[in-house]
Amino acid sequence: MHTNGPLAITRNERLQICRELASRLHEVYGDQLLAVGVYGSVSRGTDSPFSDIEMFGVLHDSGEDVDLSYEWSAGPWKAEVDVRSASVLLASAARVEGRWPLTHGPFFSPLSLYDPHGFFPRLREAAQSPRQEAFKRAIEEVLVGEMYEYAGKLRNAHHIGSHAYLPYLAMEFAHYGAMLIGLHHRRLFTTGALVLSEALELPERPEGFDRVARLAMSGELNDPAAVVNACEAFWDGLVQWAAAHDYTIHSTRIPF
Incomplete structure (x- = not known):
């Protein structure tokens, strides 16, 4: 029996945490927030009892690029939320580096929690653009x-x-x-x-x-x-x- 994290939680519990984190992004960034998405095993529906949570918080482009990553453990679960300007995320998606086969999956299939302006289809197009x-x-x-x-x-x-x-x-x-x-x-x-x-x-x-x-x-x-x-x-x-x-x-x- 595990008594220290990571602990087993259900997919529904994990999705509820994702929604809570999305709500917090709205509180913190307000009108700056362009889109919120989940990636990794949760987005694919293949998460296991001890899987962590990985999310994008995408901001409208402004005068200064934002490229932040919050990664923490809340005890029974761990989360990583990347907060980036739209242009920063699109540039990352279009870049090919040595670990591309492992790192670029999130750009192709995020689970959208908020995307009123259709950003995530643009992100997929950017990921498909390299020659x-x-x-x-x-x-x-x-x-x-x-x-x-x-x-x-x-x-x-x-x-x-x-x-x-x-x-x-x-x-x-x-x-x-x-x-x-x-x-x-x-x-x-x-x-x-x-x-x-x-x-x-x-x-x-x-x-x-x-x-x-x-x-x-x-x-x-x-x-x-x-x-x-x-x-x-x-x-x-x-x-x-x-x-x-x-x-x-x-x-x-x-x-x-």
């Missing part, structure tokens, strides 16, 4: 900024015998590998808990991804040789995958 070039750039940034760097860390850890670091690296290899696959297909993942399993269902996966992903999902990361071999094989597969799809990993010696 293929933006996804290519994000993929190349992950290939160099994360995967190449993790390959170096893996080899350093193996070289000096720092085996305790290897399970973490395997998890990062799997996570960012999934991000690359999602970006390549411009597909969103449902939730962090399903990133690896959903990535395994997509086609054109780099050679070696399946092995690393299943290793991470199994939790069997206590064999240093197996972890190193799986990650190295995946890195080799990534290099081949990048070449096949014209994603650049290596540039000129000094590109500026």
